[in-house]
Every structure is written in structure tokens, then in C-alpha cells.
Amino acid sequence: MNGSEFLFLLVGLKWTIFLSAIGFVCGSISGLGIALARTSGIRPLERGTAGYIALFQGTPLLMQLFVVYYGLALVGLKLDAWLSVAIGFTLHASAFLGEIWRGSIEAVPKGQIEAAKALSLGYVSRMRDVILPQAIKISLPATIGFLVQLIKGTSLAAIVGFTELARAGTIVSNQIFKPLLVFGVVGALYFLICWPLSLYGARLERRLAAASH
Template identity: 75%
Template structure:
């Protein structure tokens, strides 16, 4: 395990971070839309988004990535590995974040919404200025926890040949025949990414729990 192999792992780490950031940001945007649709009070929208969430929560992420990359190609939609994995992880993230935020929106006291309606605030202003700021605060620990899972989930991108950290480790292991050393380093790199987020999420959870006593 020399310098060149370690540099190759760091390149894989770079793509893991990039993929996590893209999937999380795009998933947040799509997840907010899903959450708003789930709490819109419009029966059709609520049923469609409930079905959307059920599909992505009820099937393995590995299968979802496989379907996006190989399945869409069968109907003429061809994407390279980066685009396919980004889309697959974004869809996966949007379903989970949509459900997390749906629960957070519904956890905001009903009196807040009723007071906003009494002030004649329209739906957009009511959500933007009253409900969502409180819902985001409630959802932060769970959102950070999901981000940790998303980072680890990027390791499944290797199914479509995308070289992120885990695949880079596998390539090096097959070359130098030192799997314990290679995947020990890979595990440490994942730990260094995920552990601070886990600690921060736990800190926020304790902080918010103390503030509600």
C-alpha cells in the first residue's frame, strides 16, 4: 500500500463526497416538494406522493440504482454512470427526506397554522414564514442522520461501474492483494466523514429536547 494507491483512494473519496453533496442538495429540493404535497390537503397529491415514498422506502437502494441505469436505457434514456447514480440517489433521498419533513411539518403545533390563517396569510407565506422554520428545526437531527446513511449508500454506486471510495478500494485490493489494509483505510475514511455528523446530530437532538422541557 504505497503513495499512489492512497492517492487513488483519495480520488475515490472526492467522488464519494461530490456524489453525496449533489444527491443531498437535489434530494432536499425534491423532498421539500414531496413533503408539501403530502401535507397539502389535496387528496390526489397526497396519495401520489404517499405511493412514491412507499416505492422508494420499500425497495433496496441497490435495486433502485440498477433500475435507473439499466432500466431507463431499455426505453431509450441513456445516462453515464455519474448521472445515473446522482438521479438514483436523489430520488431515494427525496422520498426519505420528504417523509421526515412531512412528519416535522405535522409536528408543528396546529395553533401556529391557525394563528397564521387568522392573520390572513396565504399558503405560501404561511409555510415560508411560520410553519417551515419550525419544521426544519424539528427535522434537523433526523435529516443529519439520513445524510450519514446517504454517504454510506454511495458505496452501492459501484453496481454501475462508478468509481467512488469503495470501488477504488476494491480496485486497489485486487491489484496489491492486501484487502485488510485497503478496506481498513476505506473504513477509516468513511468513519472520518460520518462520525462528526453523527455526533452533531446527537448534539442537536439533545439540545432541542432540552429546549422543549
């Protein structure tokens, strides 16, 4: 593998990181809204968001990307590969993060919620100042774990022709006919991204477990 081929892999790595960041950030924003709706006590909102979460958790990410890219084209909305996978990963992330954060919100001790109500704090103040700071702390290990899965899941974007790290590896492998070498490098690049995040998530989990005792 020469320098230009390795550089091509690095370009694919750049798009993998960028796609992961877009999906995670946009999914976090919409996921927070879903989590708040799931814990709102408003039955139609809770049922609607529960159905949304069940849909995306119960179907493969590969199928979701396929539907966004090809399904929207069937109704006259033709999107390029980049926008399609960005939307697909955002929808996927919003469902999973929404459920993670719903569980974290419900894990906040009830006594603190009742104390906030006794102080006549409104819903917004109660969430912003009392519940969400604790819920986010509780959710950090699971959130980081999902981010790692999201990064690895970007390899599925190749189904619509988007050139991220895994597809870049396939292209280079087909050119130089050295799949073990190329995908060894691809695997190492994924490892260099995901392993530090996994270690950080595990450390946070141990720290939270120690603090709870």
C-alpha cells in the same frame, strides 16, 4: 500501500463526497416539494406522493440504482454511470427527506398554524414565515442522520461501475492483495466523514429535547 494507491483512494473519496452532496441537495429540493404536497390537503397530491414515498422506502437502494442505469437503457435512454447514480440517489433522497419533513411539518403546534390563519396569512406566507422555519429545526437530527446513511450508501454505486471510495478500495486491494490494509483505510475515511456528522446530529437532538422541556 504506496502514495499513488492512497491518492487513488482519495480520488474515490472525492467522488463519494460529491455524489452524496448532489443526491442530498437535489433530493432536498424535490423532497421539500413532496413534503408540501403530502401536507397540502389535496387528496390526489397526497396519495400520489404517498405512493412515491412507499415505492422508494419499500425497495432496496441497490435495485433503484440498477433500474435507473439498466432500465432506462432498455427504453433507449442510455446514461453514463455518473448521471445514473446521481439521478438514483436524488430520487432515493427525495422520498426519504420528503417523509422526514412531512412529519416535521405536522409536528408544528396546531395553535401556531391556526394563529397564522387568523392573521389572514396566505399559504405561501404561512409556510415560509411560520411553519417551515420550525419544521426544519425539528427535522435537523433526522435529516443529518439520513445524510450519514446516504454517504455510506454511495458504496452501492459500484453496481453500475461508478468508482467511488468503496470501489476504489476494491481496485487497490485487487492490485496489491492486502484487503485488510486497504479496507481498513477505506473504513477510516468513511468514519472521518460520518462520525462528526453523527455527533452533530446527536447534539442537536439533545438540544431540541432540552428545549422542549
